[in-house]
Amino acid sequence: MWYPRNSHPLRLSSRDGFAAPDLPRKVVRLTGAKCAAIPHMRALRLALLGLSLLPASAPASAAPTELVIWGVWNREGWRKCFDEFERRHPDIRLVTSASGGRMDEQKLMCGIAGGAPPDCINQDRFSIGGWAARGAFLALDDYIERDRDKPDAVRPEDFYKACWDEVVYEGHVYAIPINTDDRALYYNEDLLRQAGYVDAQGKVVPPRTWQELKAYSLKLTERDASGKITRIGFIPNYGNSWLYMYAWQNGGEFMSPDGKRCTLDAPANVGALQYITEVYDALGGAEEVNGFAASFQTGELDPFLIGKVAMVINGNWHLEAIARYKPDLHFGVVPAPVPPGHKPITWSGGFSWAVPQGARHVEQAWEFIKFMNSMEAGRIDSAAEYAYARSWGRTYVPWMYANRRTTEMAFREFAPKQGRLNQYLRLFMDLMPASRFRPVTPVGQLLWDEHARAMDAAIYHKQTPEAAMTAGAQAVQKQLDLLTQESPGRPLNWPLVAIGALVVAGMGGGLAYRLLRRRLRASAGGRREAWAGYLFASPWLAGFLVFTGGPVVVSLVLSFCRYDVLHAPMFTGVENYRTLFFDDPLFWKSLGNTWFMVLGVPIGMAIGLGVAILLNSAVRGLTIYRTIYYVPAIVPTVASSILWMWVLNPQHGLINRGLAGLHIPGPNWLTSALWAKPSIILMGLWGAGQGMIIWLAGLKGIPQTYYEAAAIDGAGPIRRFTAITLPMLTPYIFFSAIMGIIGTFQIFNQAYIMTQGGPVDSTLFYVYFLFNNGFRYFKMGYASALAWVLFWIILVLTLIQLKLAPRWVHYDQ
Numbered sequence: 158m159w160y161p162r163n164s165h166p167l168r169l170s171s172r173d174g175f176a177a178p179d180l181p182r183k184v185v186r187l188t189g190a191k192c193a194a195i196p197h198m199r200a201l202r203l204a205l206l207g208l209s210l211l212p213a214s215a216p217a218s219a220a221p222t223e224l225v226i227w228g229v230w231n232r233e234g235w236r237k238c239f240d241e242f243e244r245r246h247p248d249i250r251l252v253t254s255a256s257g258g259r260m261d262e263q264k265l266m267c268g269i270a271g272g273a274p275p276d277c278i279n280q281d282r283f284s285i286g287g288w289a290a291r292g293a294f295l296a297l298d299d300y301i302e303r304d305r306d307k308p309d310a311v312r313p314e315d316f317y318k319a320c321w322d323e324v325v326y327e328g329h330v331y332a333i334p335i336n337t338d339d340r341a342l343y344y345n346e347d348l349l350r351q352a353g354y355v356d357a358q359g360k361v362v363p364p365r366t367w368q369e370l371k372a373y374s375l376k377l378t379e380r381d382a383s384g385k386i387t388r389i390g391f392i393p394n395y396g397n398s399w400l401y402m403y404a405w406q407n408g409g410e411f412m413s414p415d416g417k418r419c420t421l422d423a424p425a426n427v428g429a430l431q432y433i434t435e436v437y438d439a440l441g442g443a444e445e446v447n448g449f450a451a452s453f454q455t456g457e458l459d460p461f462l463i464g465k466v467a468m469v470i471n472g473n474w475h476l477e478a479i480a481r482y483k484p485d486l487h488f489g490v491v492p493a494p495v496p497p498g499h500k501p502i503t504w505s506g507g508f509s510w511a512v513p514q515g516a517r518h519v520e521q522a523w524e525f526i527k528f529m530n531s532m533e534a535g536r537i538d539s540a541a542e543y544a545y546a547r548s549w550g551r552t553y554v555p556w557m558y559a560n561r562r563t564t565e566m567a568f569r570e571f572a573p574k575q576g577r578l579n580q581y582l583r584l585f586m587d588l589m590p591a592s593r594f595r596p597v598t599p600v601g602q603l604l605w606d607e608h609a610r611a612m613d614a615a616i617y618h619k620q621t622p623e624a625a626m627t628a629g630a631q632a633v634q635k636q637l638d639l640l641t642q643e644s645p646g647r648p649l650n651w652p653l654v655a656i657g658a659l660v661v662a663g664m665g666g667g668l669a670y671r672l673l674r675r676r677l678r679a680s681a682g683g684r685r686e687a688w689a690g691y692l693f694a695s696p697w698l699a700g701f702l703v704f705t706g707g708p709v710v711v712s713l714v715l716s717f718c719r720y721d722v723l724h725a726p727m728f729t730g731v732e733n734y735r736t737l738f739f740d741d742p743l744f745w746k747s748l749g750n751t752w753f754m755v756l757g758v759p760i761g762m763a764i765g766l767g768v769a770i771l772l773n774s775a776v777r778g779l780t781i782y783r784t785i786y787y788v789p790a791i792v793p794t795v796a797s798s799i800l801w802m803w804v805l806n807p808q809h810g811l812i813n814r815g816l817a818g819l820h821i822p823g824p825n826w827l828t829s830a831l832w833a834k835p836s837i838i839l840m841g842l843w844g845a846g847q848g849m850i851i852w853l854a855g856l857k858g859i860p861q862t863y864y865e866a867a868a869i870d871g872a873g874p875i876r877r878f879t880a881i882t883l884p885m886l887t888p889y890i891f892f893s894a895i896m897g898i899i900g901t902f903q904i905f906n907q908a909y910i911m912t913q914g915g916p917v918d919s920t921l922f923y924v925y926f927l928f929n930n931g932f933r934y935f936k937m938g939y940a941s942a943l944a945w946v947l948f949w950i951i952l953v954l955t956l957i958q959l960k961l962a963p964r965w966v967h968y969d970q
Contacts, residue, residue, distance in 0.1 A: 221250040224521050227265070228279030228508075229253040233545040234538030241537055242528050249521050263932050265513070269293055270722045274513035277522040282323045282334060282509045283595040283605075289331040290599030290640070291723045291935060295512045296329040300523050309527045319505045319592040320559035326597055332509035333526050334559030338472040339503040339585055339592050340397055342370075342494060346487040348388075348467040352376050363491045364468075367406075370494040371436050377467040378440060383822075385808070386449040388465055389440065393433045395450055396469040398493070400612045402504045403429035405593045406495045411604060412596040419600075419637060421608060421630035422623070430622040432496075434615045443616035447916070448807035448825035457482040472506075473557055473585035476578055480552040490581040492588060505592035507559060535563035539571045554578055557586065600637050602933050607632050613917045617830055635740075636934070645719050646727035658710050662702075712941045720938035733942035744943070746918055747926035750834065751902055754922070757838035758897035762890065765848030770882075772849070773856045783853075790847030798910040801840040802827065827912055830919040837907045837920065848893055855889040856882070887966045895958055899951055923947060 229235065239251050254275075256264060265288075268274040280288070288294050304310045311333055313321050320334040346361045354362050354373065364370040370391060377390030393403070404411070409425030412418070420426070437443045453460045460466040461475075462483040469475075470493050479486055492501035510526040512519055528534055539555050546553035555567040564586060573579045595601060607629035614625040639645070673691070716733055718726035737744045768786055772779060789797070804811045805826040813823030824832045859882065867877045883890075905924040908914055914921035914929075927947070931940030 219248075221248050222518055222521055223252045224249050224277065224518055224525060225275040226251055226253045226277050226279070226525070227256065227268075227275040228261070229255055230279070231255065232538075232542070234541040237537050237541040238529060238534045241534070242525060245528070246521075246524065249525075251525075265293070266722050266932070266935070269513055269515060272515060274515045276512065276516045276518045277525055278511050278513060279335065279508050280332060280511045282320070282332065282507050283601060285324050285332045285509060285511065286326045286597035287599050287601045287935075288511075289326040289329070291721055293514055293723055294331040295514060295516070295519065296331055297333065297512065297523070298330050301330060304527070309531055311527055311530055315560050315562050317505070317559060317561055317589045317592070319589065319594045320507060323505075323594040323597060324509050324511075332511035333530055334507060334509045335529070337505050337507040337557050337559045337564075337589070338474060339505045339557075339588050340402065340470055340472050341490050341492055341503060341581075341585060341588060342468060342470050343396075343461060343475060344468045344489050344491070345461070345464060346489050348377055348464065349373070361489060363489060364494045365491070366494050367432055367496050370468075371432075371439060373468065374436060375439055386441065386445065388467065389446065389449060390466075391436070391468040392440075392446055392450060392466065393436050394612065394616075395453075395466065396471040398470040398504075400426070400430055400433065400608050401593075401595065402470070402493065402502070403433060405504065406493070406499055406502045407432075408499065411608070412598055416596075416598055417637070417641065419604065419630045419633040421604070421611070421633060422626040427623050427626050430612060430615050430626060433612065434618075434622060437616045443916075444825050444829050447828040451802075451825075451828050452806050452808035461488075462486060473582065476582055476585075477554040477556075480554050480578055484552060488577065490584055492584075492591075501588070501591055503588045503592045505589065505594055509559075530560060530563075532560075532563050532566060535560065535567060536570070539567045543571045552578065554582060557589075561589075598637070599640050600633055603636055604633050606929075606933075610918065613915055617917045619830070619917050639719075646729040646732075649714070649718055649726045649728045654714050661710075712944060715938050716941040716945050718938040718941075720941075721935040722937050723935070726938060729938075733939050734946075737939070737942060737946065743918065743921065743926060747921045747923045750919065750921055751904065751923040753834050754838060754901045754904055755898060757841050758894065758901055760838070761842055761845050761897065762848060762893050764842055765845040765893075766852045766886075768845065769849045769852030769856055773853060783849075786846040786849055788846070790844045792844075794906040795910060797840070797843070798907055801836075801843070802911055805836050805840075828916060830917045833912055833916060833919045837904075837911070840907065851889055851893060852886070855886045859885045884967050888968055891958070891962055891966045895955055898954055898958075902947060902951055 239253070243249060243251060262284075265274070265278065265280075285294065289296075301311050301313075305312070313330075316334055317337055320337045321330075324330055324332040324334060342363065344361075344363045349355075349361045349363065352373075356362050364373045374390035377388070378386060379388040381387050394400075401411070404426040407425045407429045409423050409429060410420050411426070413420055437446055440446050453465070456478075459478060459482065461469050461471075462479065479488065493503065495501055510529060512522045512526075516522055535558055542555070543553045552573055553571060554573070555564075555571045558564045558567065568582065568586065572582055596604060598604065611620075611622075611625035611629040614620040614628075615622040619625075620628070673687075715726055717728060717730060719729050719732075720726035772782055772786070776782075792800075803809075807813055807823065807825045807828065810823075810826070812826075816823040826832050826836045863881050863885075864877055867881060872880065903924055904922050905928065908920045908922050908925045909928075912920040914925055923943070924947070927940050927943040930936045930943065
C-alpha cells in the first residue's frame with residue numbers, strides 16, 4: 158500500500174539493530190562491569206559470544222526507497238495505480254502530497270532552491286517551458302531513448318502531437334504528458350429550438366461562424382422588466398476559451414517561430430479581440446455581462462445546466478458534469494464557431510509528469526512515470542473510476558489521456574456505448590488533431606497575464622484593442638529580451654556582502670554598547686535590573702538578528718540583483734529601481750490603487766469610534782453587544798472574502814437586494830472598475846470592531862469629572878465631544894492612524910481571493926503586484942526592490958505623522 162508522508166508502518170532493518178551480524182556487537186556494548194555483577198550474567202555473555210561465532214544469516218532487506226510525488230489528485234483510479242506500482246516494485250514506497258504540483262509555483266520554487274524537491278511532480282503542461290528555461294526540470298530524452306525498445310517504453314508517436322509538443326523546450330523533452338482536454342461549443346437544444354434555430358426537418362442548427370454566434374447570443378439573451386439580464390445567450394470569456402482560442406481561430410500566433418519575438422499585437426490577434434469586444438458591447442457591455450456572470454455557481458447549479466447560459470465554449474470535462482448533475486439535459490456539441498473561411502480550431506491543455514532538478518531518485522521516478530503512462534495503468538485507472546461512478550449510480554465518462562492508444566482503449570471499454578455522451582466524447586477525440594496549445598516560452602505566465610490584461614482593457618473600453626495588445630506585446634518582449642540577454646550582470650560577491658554586513662553590525666553593536674554603558678552607570682540596583690532586562694531580551698534579540706535581520710539585509714542586497722531563486726543572483730546595480738520608477742506603468746498603477754485604499758482608514762476609525770461611544774453607555778447586555786461587533790474582526794480573511802463576494806453579488810447579493818427594495822439600482826461592485834476598490838473598503842468597515850476595542854479603552858480612561866464640569870458650564874453633547882472626548886482620544890487616534898496606514902499598504906488577501914487584481918487592474922494593489930513579480934514571474938530581485946520602496950514609503954509616512962503629532966496629540970499627564 159502507498160501511504161501519506163509520516164504515516165508508514167514500522168519497518169525493521171539492520172539500521173534498527175535487528176540484523177544477525179550486528180547482534181553480538183550491540184549486545185557487547187550493553188554488557189560491562191556493571192552487568193558482570195548480576196548473577197548468571199557471565200554465562201549469558203558466554204552464550205552470546207558463542208552465537209556470534211555461528212554463520213551469519215542473510216541480512217534483513219533494506220528499507221524501501223521513498224519516492225516523493227507532488228501534485229497528486231484525489232482520484233480513485235490513481236490510488237489503484239499507486240497500489241499496483243508498489244506491488245510490482247516492493248523496493249519503492251510512494252509518499253504523496255496533493256500540494257506542490259499543478260500550479261503551485263511557490264512550493265516548487267522553494268523545494269528546488271532549498272535542495273528538497275520531490276522526485277516527481279504532476280505539473281500543468283503550459284508551465285513546463287517556463288520552468289525548463291530556468292533549469293528546474295531534468296531533460297528526459299536520454300531515458301526515452303534508452304528504453305525505446307522495452308515493452309513499457311514511452312514513445313512520442315503514441316501521444317497526441319499537441320500534448321507532446323507542449324512539453325518540448327528547445328528540442329528537449331522535460332515532461333511526459335498525462336491527460337489532455339480540448340474545447341468545443343456546448344448548446345442547449347431546447348433554448349435554440351424555442352428561438353427558431355431549426356432546419357426544415359426540425360433539427361436544431363447551432364452557430365458555425367462568428368457572425369452567427371453573435372446573432373444567436375443576442376436573440377437567446379433575455380431580460381426582466383427592469384432591464385437586468387436573466388438569461389444570456391453566450392459570453393465570449395465564460396467557460397474556457399479566452400482570447401487565445403479566438404486568435405488561433407483567426408489565424409493568429411502569439412510568439413514567432415523561433416520564440417524570440419512576442420506577436421501578441423499581430424493583426425489577426427487584434428481582430429479577434431475586436432470581435433470579442435463587439436460581442437460584449439452588443440450584450441450590454443462587459444461590466445453588465447460580468448456582473449451577471451458573478452452569480453454563476455458550479456456543480457448542479459452550473460448556469461449551462463440550469464438554463465441561465467444557452468451556449469458556452471468548454472472542455473470535454475463538462476460532459477462528466479452533465480452526466481453527474483443533469484443527465485436528461487437536451488444539449489449538443491459542435492466545434493467552436495470560426496471566422497468565415499477558417500477551419501475549426503480547438504485548444505488543448507492538461508498535465509504532465511516531470512522530474513525536478515535535484516531529485517534524489519531519478520531512476521525510480523522514471524519507472525513510476527513509465528508505469529503511469531502505460532496502457533495497463535490507464536486501464537486500471539479507468540476501471541476504478543468506472544466502478545466508483547457506478548457505485549454512486551452515475552454514468553461514467555472517461556477522461557482523455559495524452560496517449561492516444563490509451564484514450565481509444567478507455568473509450569472502447571468504459572465510455573457509454575451510445576447516446577449523446579458517447580457521440581460527443583468521440584467528437585472531442587476527433588478534434589484533437591486540430592488542437593493548439595499555449596506557447597512554450599520562458600515568459601509563458603507573463604504572456605498569459607498580458608493577454609488577459611489586454612482583453613480586460615479592451616472590453617471595458619480603457620484602451621482600443623490595438624493599443625491594449627501593443628502594450629501587452631511590449632511588456633512581454635521586454636522581459637523576453639531580458640531573459641535572452643547575454644550579460645545580465647556580474648556574479649554577486651558574497652564575501653564582500655558579508656564584510657559590509659559585519660561592518661554595519663559592528664557599528665550597530667558599538668552604538669548599542671554606548672547606550673548600554675549609560676544604563677550601567679546607574680546605581681547598583683539599576684545595573685542589576687538593566688542586566689536582567691537585557692538577559693531576558695537576549696533570546697528575542699538573537700532570533701531577530703538571525704531570522705529577521707539577516708533576511709532583511711539579504712533582501713536589500715538582492716534588490717540590486719537579477720535573481721530568480723533557482724540561479725545565483727547577478728548584480729545589476731540600480732537597474733531594478735530604474736525600471737520600476739521609469740519603465741513599469743504597473744508600479745504606479747498599483748501604488749495609486751493602494752493610496753486610494755487609505756481613504757478607508759479615517760472612515761473605519763470613525764465607525765469604530767461611533768460604535769465604541771454607543772457601547773460605552775450603561776446598557777443591559779453590553780458584553781453581548783461588544784462580542785457581536787468584535788466577531789467580524791476575528792473571522793479569517795479568506796472566509797470573510799468569500800462571504801463578501803456573495804454579499805456584493807450584483808444579481809443576488811444582500812446589498813443590491815436592499816437597494817432594490819428602495820428602488821435604487823445597485824452597482825456591479827467587484828466587476829466594475831469604478832466600484833471594485835470601494836467594495837473592498839466597504840468590506841473592511843465590517844471589521845471595524847477591532848478598532849472599537851481600542852476606542853473603548855480610550856473612552857474608559859477619560860475621567861467623568863471632565864464631562865460633569867463641562868455640563869455645569871453649559872456645554873452640550875457636541876461641544877463636550879469636540880472639547881473633551883476628541884482631545885483625550887488623540888493618542889488613540891494617532892496610534893490607529895499609523896497602524897491603519899501601515900495595514901492598508903500591505904493589503905493583499907482581498908485582491909488575491911476576490912478580484913485577482915481586476916477588473917482592468919483596478920484592484921492590483923502594491924503587495925499583490927510585488928507577489929506576482931516574485932512568485933509568478935520569478936523576478937525575486939525586482940520584488941525585493943519593490944519591498945524596499947514600500948518600506949521607505951511606510952517609514953516616511955510614519956515619520957511625518959510622528960513629526961506632526963506634538964501639534965495635535967495630547968497626553969494626559
